[in-house]
Amino acid sequence: MVKYSYFLGCQVPARVNYCDLSARRVTEALGIELLDLQGAGCCGCYLRSIDFRVALTLASRIMALADKTGLDLVVLCNSCYSTLVEVSEFLRENPELRTEINELLASQDLEYKGRAKVKDIIQIFYNDYGIKKISSEITRSFEGLKVAVQYGCHLLRPSKNTKFDNPEAPRILDDLVEVTKAKSIYWPLKLWCCGFPTLPMNREMGMSLARNKLKDAKDAGADCMVTTCPSCQISFDVLQPSTAKFYGEKYNLPVLYYPQLLGLAMDMSPKEVGLHLNRVSTEPILRVTGEKAS
């Protein structure tokens, strides 16, 4: 069995447990073992705004814990991904920072060695397990389902740091969606931000970006949105009712976290992948496969 360390981050357990649930169910079914990284806390993503060294400290501690397990580290959150990847890069390129951080970590019997690689769960499906093998696991077709594919900004950009996919024409999530026979549609605002990181500073401004994208996806004829990122999931699914209320509009656009779609396509029940926890009704998606929501 292939094993990885697994870091949940803060957003997932605080607001979208269904991301965790679907990721665990799908990886179990594929024979991938995720071992919870014990002792880890915040990755430092938010606090990078107020102090670089605070973010560096938090992120490198997580990487040092991962190093200790001897396994690569799987994350769900795209912001955890970019923070951990970027901090690792800072530590690699600046030996003096590495010395400084390791002096701090030494008091906890930890050392940043830079051995563990950070991987988003999407990369596990696409690269490590392999999209070809994924497609052979699909038993339920989503033919006829039009999907607005939503990448988290922090997976795509800055591409020279995240090294995820072509930042202007990414395909990884599109291909993973299309192995279920669903269609990834063109929508003009596809590559834009969901506004989530602005919410603590200015709720309205953050919400305005989510609203633009929800409208755009609807206008382009999407039946649903599929995301890679728990923060996008919060912006588009959890907060969709309050965004709709604020603007006096209705979107009714179901938003799935990718492992939820994959799980359904692998013939799991809606409940197994936590569909009953999505804020916006996912009924229209299930209608495509002739399934009833539980």
Add this chain to the structure above:
Amino acid sequence: MTEKTVRASDLDPDFKFEVAKTYEGKTVLWCVQCGMCTSNCPYSNLWDVQPHQVIKMVLLGMREQAISCKSIWLCSTCFMCAERCPQGVELGRVMFALKNIAAREKGVPEGYRQIGQQVIQTGRAMEITALREKERERLGLPKMPRTDSEAIRNMLQKVKLDELVKEKGGK
């Protein structure tokens, strides 16, 4: 603010070097003011100072204006600016550098102060409520992995996060 005349005597010509010396701000000097960042910023129509103007302020030495403008705190960190900059300016990172200086000198905005306090207290940026823990149990998810909050707190004390985010932040 930008419409006003700027007096040369008010400028801090070394500010650009101060920013360029930080780990996040080192690319700031490469800017040629083409405006690519502004045309690709999802917020440029909503900000008081536009992205390329923030850089210009840094380059001119308008220290006070650069670290006081609202824009730096409203960056969504989508990094579209950095991705498409023909000069390789990592503007998203430059914004972090400016926010770091502003946080030290002008105080930490309330939203960030609360997150900082939360991390000091619990080791995490978000509170994981008893309700969420119960939900995990109901779903058959394993218990939340351990968070070594005390160890995290000790490390954060050494980088002085507590001072930065204490009551009412800043001065």
